[in-house]
Amino acid sequence: MSSCALTPAYGRDYKSKSKIMADLKAGKDFILHDEFSRWNGKYINMPQLIEAGYTYVKVRNADLTKSWDISEALSSLQSGGADC
16 A cells, blocks of 8 residues: 655645545546655655556645545545545
């Protein structure tokens, strides 16, 4: 199981998980936080998360005061599911 945390890129801020998922599905960039990856601190999007094999993903936001676990939604997208 590979895990990471993401924060929104380009100054975006979210107050809900549904808005995060909509932007991930739209292919928008997030910043990867994985100290064991050479890509730590770089931009990443949903297809790249799937390709990299991440299975446990948290998104930190609302000015870094909240975090959302999107692992289940990510796994649904990996298996071809449309709804999260």
